[in-house]
Amino acid sequence: MAAPRPSSSRTPSSRLEGILADTDRIQELSDSDGEYEDMGTATQEEMANIAYLESVRIPIEDGLTTESSAVTEETLQAVLPFLESNPNDFPLNIFGLPQLQREKHINFLKHALGDYPRQFAMMDASRPWLLYWSLQGLTALGYDISEYRERVAHTFTLAQHPEGGYGGGYGQLPHLAATYAAVLSIVMVGGSEAYESINRKAMWRYLGQMKQPDGGFTMAPGGEEDIRGAFCALVVLSLLNIPIKLPPDAPARTHGLTSFLDNLGEWVSECQTYEGGISATPLNEAHGAYAFCGVGCLSIMGPPKEMLNKYLNMSTLIHWLSSRQCAPEGGYNGRTNKLVDGCYSHWVGGCWSIVEAATASTNICNRSALARYILSAAQAKKGGLIDKPGKKPDAYHSCYNLAGLSHAQHRYTYEAKVQEDLGGGDLDAPYYWKAQGDYDDEKVWGDTDIVNEVHPIFVIPFKAVHDCRRYFMEKEGF
Amino acid sequence: MPKYYHDDPAWSDIDPLPQDDGTLHPLAAIAYTEEYSEAMGYLRAVMAKNEFSERVLGLTEHIISMNPAHYTVWLYRAKTLSQINASLRDEIAWLNPTALKHLKNYQIWHHRQTIIDALDSPDGEADFIATMLEQDAKNYHVWSYRQWLVKRFGLFDDEEELRWTESMIESDVRNNSAWNHRWFLVVGGRDGQAIGEDVVAREIDYAKRAVRKAPQNQCPWNYLKGIVRHAQLPISTLKDFALEFADMRRPDDIYSSHALDLLADIYAEQESKEEAERALHLLATRFDPIRAHYWNYRKSLLEQAGTAA
Ligand SMILES: [Zn+2]
Numbered sequence: 153m154a155a156p157r158p159s160s161s162r163t164p165s166s167r168l169e170g171i172l173a174d175t176d177r178i179q180e181l182s183d184s185d186g187e188y189e190d191m192g193t194a195t196q197e198e199m200a201n202i203a204y205l206e207s208v209r210i211p212i213e214d215g216l217t218t219e220s221s222a223v224t225e226e227t228l229q230a231v232l233p234f235l236e237s238n239p240n241d242f243p244l245n246i247f248g249l250p251q252l253q254r255e256k257h258i259n260f261l262k263h264a265l266g267d268y269p270r271q272f273a274m275m276d277a278s279r280p281w282l283l284y285w286s287l288q289g290l291t292a293l294g295y296d297i298s299e300y301r302e303r304v305a306h307t308f309t310l311a312q313h314p315e316g317g318y319g320g321g322y323g324q325l326p327h328l329a330a331t332y333a334a335v336l337s338i339v340m341v342g343g344s345e346a347y348e349s350i351n352r353k354a355m356w357r358y359l360g361q362m363k364q365p366d367g368g369f370t371m372a373p374g375g376e377e378d379i380r381g382a383f384c385a386l387v388v389l390s391l392l393n394i395p396i397k398l399p400p401d402a403p404a405r406t407h408g409l410t411s412f413l414d415n416l417g418e419w420v421s422e423c424q425t426y427e428g429g430i431s432a433t434p435l436n437e438a439h440g441a442y443a444f445c446g447v448g449c450l451s452i453m454g455p456p457k458e459m460l461n462k463y464l465n466m467s468t469l470i471h472w473l474s475s476r477q478c479a480p481e482g483g484y485n486g487r488t489n490k491l492v493d494g495c496y497s498h499w500v501g502g503c504w505s506i507v508e509a510a511t512a513s514t515n516i517c518n519r520s521a522l523a524r525y526i527l528s529a530a531q532a533k534k535g536g537l538i539d540k541p542g543k544k545p546d547a548y549h550s551c552y553n554l555a556g557l558s559h560a561q562h563r564y565t566y567e568a569k570v571q572e573d574l575g576g577g578d579l580d581a582p583y584y585w586k587a588q589g590d591y592d593d594e595k596v597w598g599d600t601d602i603v604n605e606v607h608p609i610f611v612i613p614f615k616a617v618h619d620c621r622r623y624f625m626e627k628e629g630f
Numbered sequence: 631m632p633k634y635y636h637d638d639p640a641w642s643d644i645d646p647l648p649q650d651d652g653t654l655h656p657l658a659a660i661a662y663t664e665e666y667s668e669a670m671g672y673l674r675a676v677m678a679k680n681e682f683s684e685r686v687l688g689l690t691e692h693i694i695s696m697n698p699a700h701y702t703v704w705l706y707r708a709k710t711l712s713q714i715n716a717s718l719r720d721e722i723a724w725l726n727p728t729a730l731k732h733l734k735n736y737q738i739w740h741h742r743q744t745i746i747d748a749l750d751s752p753d754g755e756a757d758f759i760a761t762m763l764e765q766d767a768k769n770y771h772v773w774s775y776r777q778w779l780v781k782r783f784g785l786f787d788d789e790e791e792l793r794w795t796e797s798m799i800e801s802d803v804r805n806n807s808a809w810n811h812r813w814f815l816v817v818g819g820r821d822g823q824a825i826g827e828d829v830v831a832r833e834i835d836y837a838k839r840a841v842r843k844a845p846q847n848q849c850p851w852n853y854l855k856g857i858v859r860h861a862q863l864p865i866s867t868l869k870d871f872a873l874e875f876a877d878m879r880r881p882d883d884i885y886s887s888h889a890l891d892l893l894a895d896i897y898a899e900q901e902s903k904e905e906a907e908r909a910l911h912l913l914a915t916r917f918d919p920i921r922a923h924y925w926n927y928r929k930s931l932l933e934q935a936g937t938a939a
Pocket of ligand 1: 493494495
């Protein structure tokens, strides 16, 4: 057995190394301004940050080094300066952490909706995602996106396939990821013209082609089957109020299936692994993004309390989700022994409201540590949000860090009586969510750092969700 | 040298379908090169008339070289290969360097799966996968593809497969993808077939040895708990082992927060509520404080179990 080194202290970034000789000394130093001046390097905020980081560190480190532990350590050393100090020179909030750089992020995301030079041809199939991530990021930041309404509808009219669903652009085959991003973008800008640009009857037929006899969904005709497909399909079915009975020409009908929901809960259940997390397809490795798709899918099928407890082992799921939070970074990783990454602020962070609703508990996770990672380590100096320090900002990490910040700040609860006018139809479960105040017990954000509420299942604003569902509830037939 | 089609006599029968952006300027528009725009125009035209031919293979290869993340092109290429009975061995030979260049690409792996499925032979695939994992030992697509391969060709009892998986764990005991693959081989992929007592004992022993190498590594702990749960053994089977790493009477000598976590479950199962609470308290306050809310939630479950009993 390699000798473990209990209580060995993981070194913080080298600049501040000397200060962290032991925790008592930090206490002494922060109590005495004079001595602290003499250190010459650390501000009061930095001292507080260092003391905090020490308080959430796991005081056990194995002696054995492997590739995984080496890159984890390297990552920690890259992240720590941002958690301890303020290398980007952002203005600080009253908790001594960088303020949310709202204007910079808004500019970054508006830019992301603009033109791309030719080197970006490899994004040709992902343009619907660029729209969704940017628009969602902007709404989270409180920016009014109505100026984009016509161009959003126009962009997706070009990408809509005559046989239903959306592709990445004109002439591309329909794909469920593109369809998901397109529908959410259209729903976000809203308005009857945008809604009516969606060919719902063709969509129904297309989704019918994606449904598989085992219960899951493929992403494209002849494409891969994975849990993204199941989630994306249900999001579209529910928001657009499309019938849950399979269209007559759906191939799954020849295997005896009649509804989009047939075998689906069982299929999602098979994606839960021995670790408790959820994988892309049965028996792959548990992964944060697929976990969100899995719990999201079940929460559209019915109330989370009923569905999650029926199809998932909740104690192993919660154990696994909880293990995703990296210490002392506070952000999440996506799999066991992988690296912290800002996008999991949503993929894993977003599971919590749903899981908490399913267990009737509140605050099982550490929201303040997550918010700390996002504000301190996931904001790029010139705007946009990132995976981790050293990475470039992009619309994807901007969208999901901001959604993660929203999950950390706002309390979302599921109540069977919230939106009665929206209930009653098929797949009505997601309309019983409500934003109910903020988490302010251990908050580390100032008032100007608060992002807007985000619907916990659809990850767009609540109002956009409700307007869309109401519109299609009132519409008879296709 | 860019390749164009309008002056190529082999394509003179095709009227390309250019991208029409209409009157409004679309969002996130890409300023395509002439070469890319033209090739896509020809692709849309052949797709519209459902042409499957040798020249379509050349066209799709050309577009993939400019944009490997284009699912439409990959899907149409796969359909073309099957329609014209093209050589699938040649396809794999072409695919290998392309895959190495674009490691994180979904489409390439799905395409490979389609081709190997049609070839009906896994020959050479294990070696290719091993090469890919040398570059990125936790690549999700590569591992998922390997699992598909094992299932498709029934390689569960192939001793080489298990040996290779062990070598992956051996080279990095923290590689969770390799642990997951072991689970898949030994337990998961067998459609609910029970595993024998000897296999259960072997797996428990294997995971215990891995824990001893690095007790704060969560992979083998998760694996151990999974095996015990799957075999429907009481979790207290692991009590003595957990105590080796976390004897609560000597909190200064605790070598693994995961051992404490497991002990909390064991004490809960044994209805030793106070000891379970003590383990959870140590986790929340000292050995894993970032998850204090979670450990306290676990404590609250003990209360509920107490009142229910
Ligand atoms: Zn990421």
